[in-house]
Amino acid sequence: MKRRAVFIALLAAVLAAAQAEPFFDAARGRTPIDKETAPPRLLNQINDDQRLPRNYRYQPPVIPHRIDGYQVDRNFNKCLDCHAREKSDFSQAVPVSETHYVDRDGKVLTHISRRRYFCKQCHVAQEPVAPLVGNAFKGDAGDATPLPAPASAPAR
Ligand code: HEC
Numbered sequence: 001m002k003r004r005a006v007f008i009a010l011l012a013a014v015l016a017a018a019q020a021e022p023f024f025d026a027a028r029g030r031t032p033i034d035k036e037t038a039p040p041r042l043l044n045q046i047n048d049d050q051r052l053p054r055n056y057r058y059q060p061p062v063i064p065h066r067i068d069g070y071q072v073d074r075n076f077n078k079c080l081d082c083h084a085r086e087k088s089d090f091s092q093a094v095p096v097s098e099t100h101y102v103d104r105d106g107k108v109l110t111h112i113s114r115r116r117y118f119c120k121q122c123h124v125a126q127e128p129v130a131p132l133v134g135n136a137f138k139g140d141a142g143d144a145t146p147l148p149a150p151a152s153a154p155a156r
């Protein structure tokens with residue numbers, strides 16, 4: 001009987017300790033694990049036109065301007081309106097790199113390669129938010145070895 005009382009007291013203490021420490025996760029906040037979190041509101045995308053350094057050599061550069069409302073579908077690609085190599089002299093946008101004109105067989109095309117058509121697969125606009133979790137990743141952006149250039153790409 002006495003042992004049972006001790007056991008119950010212990011159990012109560014353990015449960016109290018578990019309750020005393022509320023669940024917290026940086027990505028979920030205080031929402032219990034069995035409840036859905038409310039998604040944070042979308043903010044205005046960063047639009048300061050400051051190109052950001054890349055963290056590693058083959059990183060697709062992030063987009064330093066807003067892109068909401070830009071149409072990209074089979075009929076029209078708003079990004080290419082400014083970023084196509086033949087448009088960039090006029091638009092002052094960074095021309096897409098030569099790699100974007102190479103198809104999967106290594107053939108250099110006169111138009112953007114189909115595998116690069118949907119820009120937002122790889123390039124993303126930024127939001128002015130603090131990272132949810134710390135990250136000590138160190139890239140190799142210091143490696144300035146130029147990318148292998150294809151034989152020829154459309155002139156700018
Ligand atoms: C109205 C012209 C215009 C349109 C449309 C446009 N951009 Fe840009 N983009 C620019 C300019 C100009 C820059 C250079 C930095 C700046 O001034 O914002 C730039 C910068 C960038 C960069 C950074 C390049 C680097 O090396 O740092 C990326 C990536 C990019 N844009 C992707 C896109 C994508 C993807 C779209 C379509 C969803 C798009 N842009 C639509 C004008 C445009």
Ligand code: HEC
Nearest residue numbers: 058059060079083094095096097099116117118119121122
């Ligand atoms: C499959 C992924 C992918 C897609 C899709 C893609 N890009 Fe890129 N992009 C990259 C990577 C990776 C780089 C950096 C290495 C390089 O230049 O190839 C890059 C580089 C760029 C740069 C910087 C060029 C420079 O010289 O600094 C611009 C601007 C750009 N892309 C725009 C675009 C636009 C506009 C589209 C859509 C028409 C697009 N990209 C589609 C992956 C992609």
